[in-house]
Amino acid sequence: MKILPDSSDPFNRSSFSFILVGVPGLEAFPTCLGILFCSAYVLAVVGNGAVLLVLGLDRALQAPSHRLLAMLALTDVLMVSSVVPKMLGVLWLGSAEIGAAACFVQMFLVHTLTAVESGVLLAMAADRYVAVCHPLRYQGVLGGPAVTRLGLAVVLRAVLAMAPLSGLVTALPYCGPRVVPHSYCEHMAVAGLACASARPSRLYSLAGSSLTVGTDLALIAVSYGMILRAALAKESCRRALSTCGCHLSVVLLYYVPGIVSIFCQHFSGTVSAGTQVLLADLYLAVPAVLNPLVYSLRSRQIRTALLRALWPSSGCA
Template structure:
């Protein structure tokens, strides 16, 4: 079946949060605050790890990867989102939309791989402390990080190419705050089922396999914790694992909710779906520096040392 006047459009229109257009100006303030906290927290974490040689260890290399990914993930979406909410800058050119889509999905996929590696790192640190440094060396961490990037690129590149090869006709309005894959595909002419199947399958396989392996790692960690002789150490480890699991759930659950709602969630209010999709890219990057970084004793000591040095400096 032919579709007249079908081609790649010069631009799309992002609506923001459908149904909450009148409230978007005020919604932008907490969004901006969370974005500022995410950028500040992750930047401080990166600077602390870079300046202190004692933090040049596998766990902190992984924290650096996570912080870098979170900075890129939030910055690929939040500036445009805030410009929509505050300045009514709804238009985004086609190339910019495709680039934003690519960055959102690749950074999300890479972050999932890094979270899995961090869970494995914690398991080794608790279960095999004597062999930990020999197993997880700097080069090994670099290879694991590269593997996460290669996997993300291999999964997301076909997704992006499939979108650019589609023809678009009719309305060019994306009912979303950013260029999410399925929200763009819905505007295409012709058969988009391959795009839908690939997108849902990729999301399910990545999130499903990574979350199962992360859950297995933490189950093994909890088994090791139960065997600890010190009740205080046991409670502390439970608290740390609980906070990690909470942040991981905040990353995976809204993400899957967003993917599946785009395909099958017609009965779910659009504003609820879009809010969840926005927070999915904002809340974990805001919390990760505090949960994984500030609650880690060496990082906390570095921050307190810096604050103490600033506090005792004599006034000029």
């Protein structure tokens, strides 16, 4: 293994590197894992890219819900792009080394974007609640400026929550072996390599993740519960049940692996390292693949606009 320079000197902090393992326990299957994550990356980028293209070109798709869909698609593209290309380099090219600065930037992006996505999913649940339960007040509550402010609040919340965590991790000294038992620079995996106590960053990560995820998930559940109650009262529940069921399936696919991964890393020994890493990878990649299908392409307006963009002469109305 390559001998890395000593990082115990604070003036040498920008010159050291980390080594990414990939998926611990599955190092013998780099080709299969690479094909899996490369396929997921291509599908995520193409699907979300198509959604962004259609929403950007079609002026008729400017409703608050469409703007939230655009924000979700952009978040998904940025999220998978911050992780998968380097992961493929590790699996296929043996390019396991990553500079300290690049590692910390990747860590900040991954954790910030997961918080942004959680906030966007909550905003979309609130959007559907207002549309179904208070349709006459929809434009007043979620007009253009309101959605813009909501989007900025989601991003600001994520940045403010993750900036202290990044500061705590980057301030730690890394003077021993810097082999990260993960496929990307995940906070707990990197902090565990420090030659000083990482307890403050661990506690902040656990408290911050639990508060953010717990609050968002509880509010999403309340929103969809009220939507279903309103739909049942109107005796028009079939479409609402179908839509809510699909949405909640993707929400659970996003939150459940993430929650399991977070708590398994804080309470080690319950799940193998390879399983933890796969869970962390899948909860970043799988929702990014499914979100365009569940949230965007189920909309007749977006499907029609996409067909019109792909085949202008088809005459789609």
